[in-house]
Amino acid sequence: MALTGIEIFKLLPKTNCKECGEPTCLAFAMKLAAGKAELSKCPYVSDEAKAKLSEASAPPILPVTIGTGERALKVGGETVMFRHEKRFENPPGFALLISDGMDDAEAGRRLGKFKQLQYERIGLTLRPDLIAAKCGSGDKAKFAALVGKVKQGSDGGIILMSDNPDIMAAGLAACADRKPLLYAATEENWEKMAELAKSSSCPLAVKADGLEKLAALTEKLTGAGVKNMVIDSGSRSLRQAFEDQIIIRSSALAKKFRPLGFPTIVFPCEMTDDPMKEAVISSMFVAKYGGIIVLSDFQGESLFPLLVERLNIYTDPQRPLATKEGIYDIGNPDENSPVLITSNFSLTYFIVSGEIETSRVPSWLLVKDTEGLSVMTAWAAGKFVADAIAPFVKKSGIADKVKHHKLVIPGYAAAESGGLEEELGDWEIQVGPREGSNIPAYLKTWKP
Numbered sequence: 047m048a049l050t051g052i053e054i055f056k057l058l059p060k061t062n063c064k065e066c067g068e069p070t071c072l073a074f075a076m077k078l079a080a081g082k083a084e085l086s087k088c089p090y091v092s093d094e095a096k097a098k099l100s101e102a103s104a105p106p107i108l109p110v111t112i113g114t115g116e117r118a119l120k121v122g123g124e125t126v127m128f129r130h131e132k133r134f135e136n137p138p139g140f141a142l143l144i145s146d147g148m149d150d151a152e153a154g155r156r157l158g159k160f161k162q163l164q165y166e167r168i169g170l171t172l173r174p175d176l177i178a179a180k181c182g183s184g185d186k187a188k189f190a191a192l193v194g195k196v197k198q199g200s201d202g203g204i205i206l207m208s209d210n211p212d213i214m215a216a217g218l219a220a221c222a223d224r225k226p227l228l229y230a231a232t233e234e235n236w237e238k239m240a241e242l243a244k245s246s247s248c249p250l251a252v253k254a255d256g257l258e259k260l261a262a263l264t265e266k267l268t269g270a271g272v273k274n275m276v277i278d279s280g281s282r283s284l285r286q287a288f289e290d291q292i293i294i295r296s297s298a299l300a301k302k303f304r305p306l307g308f309p310t311i312v313f314p315c316e317m318t319d320d321p322m323k324e325a326v327i328s329s330m331f332v333a334k335y336g337g338i339i340v341l342s343d344f345q346g347e348s349l350f351p352l353l354v355e356r357l358n359i360y361t362d363p364q365r366p367l368a369t370k371e372g373i374y375d376i377g378n379p380d381e382n383s384p385v386l387i388t389s390n391f392s393l394t395y396f397i398v399s400g401e402i403e404t405s406r407v408p409s410w411l412l413v414k415d416t417e418g419l420s421v422m423t424a425w426a427a428g429k430f431v432a433d434a435i436a437p438f439v440k441k442s443g444i445a446d447k448v449k450h451h452k453l454v455i456p457g458y459a460a461a462e463s464g465g466l467e468e469e470l471g472d473w474e475i476q477v478g479p480r481e482g483s484n485i486p487a488y489l490k491t492w493k494p
């Protein structure tokens with residue numbers, strides 16, 4: 047049973063030292079009970095208290111990692127029902143289905159798509175995460191061959207799909223070092239699947255027919271020593287699958303019901319034959335509350351909107367999207383190319399860099415860290431003013447890249463031109479357009 051806030055408070059040091067970021071131990075205890083704080087934030091909890099608090103302090107939805115290295119995917123770890131309460135933590139993974147029933151050409155085409163369909167946006171690479179290798183043949187050699195091909199052909203995470211433990215073992219032998227997700231333990235095979243998951247240290251997906259049976263099965267697996275689980279309620283109708291996602295999330299968060307406190311896996315690919323409907327269903331699970339979303343195929347026109355939706359929903363609402371501070375070279379600029387400066391609000395960067403590209407005038411773009419604020423807001427907040435811009439320009443190293451010392455500032459920051467000329471000494475400050483759409487015309491007439 048989870049502890050209440052008062053019970054947790056009794057186990058804390060009660061010194062109100064504030065080092066955990068909360069004003070009092072009681073406030074910290076309340077957040078811990080609500081699953082909105084981590085016990086490790088308090089450095090003074092005794093070992094004895096830690097042991098007692100371990101259940102209360104465990105995340106209500108366990109974070110589970112699939113894969114290794116750079117492409118490892120972490121799902122779960124969520125602490126809120128709604129994004130505006132705090133933020134969503136770990137974006138769901140998109141998985142592409144490949145079956146050993148497909149011929150080599152089709153499997154190869156899908157692997158090619160998995161690699162090819164990725165997009166640069168606001169300095170980030172948006173791409174799918176996993177390949178779900180499914181045994182449709184019932185032949186373990188064929189399945190192992192497919193898994194080998196998937197492993198060779200992609201650095202993404204892998205889901206192994208078979209409810210036959212022998213076939214699963216053959217697939218696992220082909221890619222155990224990539225720490226795949228094993229899908230799935232069921233009422234019939236859970237003991238053998240638990241052994242495979244434990245011996246390979248791989249996460250295990252658990253599937254049952256309905257939430258009650260699912261909770262009973264995860265309890266058995268927990269008792270058998272399996273920790274990292276991903277759950278599938280078995281529903282393949284839109285309405286039931288949607289309801290299940292809501293009930294799973296609210297049971298884990300509001301009721302602290304541990305048997306459902308795991309990230310989920312959902313299968314829009316098994317809910318419709320219409321690719322567009324499948325994309326719409328997937329979009330619903332991005333918002334509510336799919337952990338891994340398995341699609342029957344990837345099409346650029348449906349995958350891209352899903353990736354953008356995921357990016358938007360899993361952006362921290364308290365922190366604007368920001369681009370990294372630095373010098374960005376656009377179109378192979380040289381020592382005679384113009385130097386422009388802007389703020390690091392991602393949308394601003396996206397628009398300004400896009401307009402520079404459109405102009406076809408190779409340029410240097412300095413991006414100043416304004417904590418993700420746009421030029422005008424940053425200027426009003428004192429983050430895009432001469433005193434802040436000048437030290438950045440000096441230490442950026444741009445002076446070594448160009449012969450001229452002319453800096454184009456945004457029209458909205460024109461008031462800073464005098465201050466910048468004073469601060470930067472040998473730089474000439476030029477006031478550029480207010481609107482990004484006027485940048486191409488401005489650059490075409492710019493002279494070093």
Ligand code: SF4
Pocket residue numbers: 058059060061062063064065066067068069070071074087088089090091
């Ligand atoms: Fe209390 Fe620990 Fe927070 Fe200090 S750090 S206020 S002792 S809970």
